[in-house]
Amino acid sequence: MTTLYHSPQSRSDTVVDLVRLLGAKIEIREVTIARQDGTGGPDPDNPHPEKKVPYLVDGSEHIRERGxxxxxxxxxxxxxxxxxxxxxxxxxxxxxxxxWYQGVMEPLLILKWAGVSHPAIESGLRDEATMLERLAEPLRSGPWLLGERFSAADMLCSSPFQWFKELLPADPTIRDWAERCAARVTR
Known part of the structure; x- marks a missing residue:
């Protein structure tokens, strides 16, 4: 059986939502993880090599990283x-x-949260304004990142805005998209 290792109120929540929307028959096994506030800790039942979530096991396949x-x-x-x-x-x-989410968006948001900036970051990943413009570009001509089609890319890229409302930019294009995504996931 396919098993998703998950810890509530973490980045794995998006994958749990995806499993539900897919109608997938996947066992969801809750594990503890080390939290930023110092609570929790590595769970010996979590097979992720770094004891993080999400982690998917499908037979001999072991998949990590949300994307x-x-x-x-x-x-x-x-x-x-x-x-x-x-x-x-x-x-x-x-x-x-x-x-792009894994390689640009999430790292930029983490670096912003941590208060880290450096010319090398902006040279390689760009900056928050550029990141937000990349998101807004396709949303100006369609309701979703893929135009008229809602996809798991919308779920993944909107997920930080679901958790951290303070990250939502003033741009109504992105704000409205994040709300549409949240409504699709909570049906």
Missing amino acids: AIVLYLTDAYPAAKLGPTVGEEGRGSYLSWLA
């Missing part, structure tokens, strides 16, 4: 139509958004 798990699951459950399949229009954009 990779999202891609794995949307490919495994194509009938839910939460991610374009190989050869389907929009696949490249979908893959790009998943990778």
Whole structure:
């Protein structure tokens, strides 16, 4: 059986929501994790090599990092139509958004939260304003990152704004999109 290792009120919540929207028969096993406030700690029952979540085990496959798990699951459950399949229009954009979230958006948000700035960061990842503009660009012509199609990329990229309302920019394009995403997930 496929098992998702999860800790409530963490980044794995988005993957739990995805599992529900996919209609996937996946066991969700709660584990403890070390929290920023000093609570919790590594759980010996968590097979993640760093004891983090989410972590997906599907037979001999072990998948970590939200973008990779999202891609794995949307490919495994194509009938839910939460991610374009190989050869389907929009696949490249979908893959790009998943990778961009992991490689640019989340690191920039963590660095902002930590109060870290440096020219090397802006040279490689750019800055918050550029990140927000990348999000807003496709949303000006369609309600979702892939235009008329809601996808797991919307879930992933909007997830920080669901948790940290103070991160929501004043731009109504992004604010409205984040609200639409939240409404889709809580149905």
